[in-house]
Amino acid sequence: MNKTLSPEPKVQEHTAPKSHTGVDWRRKASDHVAFGLLVYTGLHIFLTMKELKTGSGSILPYFALIVLVAAIIPACRWVEMRWEKLSDSQASDPALAPVFKKEMILVWCAAIGLPIALTFGFKGLVALF
Template identity: 65%
Template sequence: MNKALEQTEQAREETARKIDWRRRISDHVAYGLLIYTGLHIFLTLTQLKSGNGSMLPYLALVVLVAAIIPACRWFEMRWSDLPDVKAHDPALAPAFRREVALMWLAVFGLPVLLTLGFKAGSTLF
């Protein structure tokens, strides 16, 4: 019985060592920036093809550089500054999932919201 408990504890420790929140958040941020950029460019090109000649879609691309990259870097810095002991702590999983979900919501939501906002703005000008 003791041997089985020791093996279970050892398996939990190995799993905890495999989890590295710092590396995981970096992966999520990198993939998120790629998807955000691709989606944003696709939506912006759609607006440019509409032929209204507005500069607003270009402004939307500037927003990418001015706001999104620093915001994603902030997500990453919160986790990359963890000490080694906390970087492998499975108790941080709920907080990690919450922040990653928020980041992915922004990745998919912001390009759509920006495009709709700039489209509405272009009708005013």
Template identity: 60%
Template sequence: MNDALKKQAYDETARDWRKSASDHVAYALLVYTALQIFVTVDALKAGSSTILPYFALVVLVGGIIPACRWFEKRWVGLSDEAGHDPGLAGDFKRDMVMLWGLAIGLPFLLTGCFKLVSTVA
């Protein structure tokens, strides 16, 4: 098999970090949104009479989307060769763990902070 065919076969079977990063960001945003709504509604049902839980929802738009785009930007700008480089697996895994930690942890952290502030105030 000549080099061009080997490269094409490799490219078709190797993981594309660019597409995978975009997929992770999209799913993380969905999970974050669902969790943020769930915990905010739960805070409202618990008797929070302030506007702070609604502010938590605004943080979703103002903060999480640019943060997720930052994670994605690093990966979508890769060249075709780097986009399939198995040597980037460790960096990719680290970035995706941070992304998912942010997507899952931030709704609880924000709502907890807002609950704390509303009980103190």
């Protein structure tokens, strides 16, 4: 009687492809791009807001925020799409590790370096004019 009142919980099956290496480059690339965009956006907003509080009255910080939408997001999406096109067998191929590492280093360098470069670049433009 106890079994009829409380059925056994169903176990969910994992739908991600299993491989001998345990790595899915598609998923890892997507995670890196997502977290990279979060870091980029956070740094960019923090640095831009700091500039806006100085009260220089320039429109350049607003233009810097537009760069985020106009250039960076499509570029990150392009990197992610390159990895999404892999088949299940390619997605777990350990031979892709060096290529993956190189591309993710570029993603992180851009995520950290671009907000700083944009902020100082626009600061330099303001100083010139």
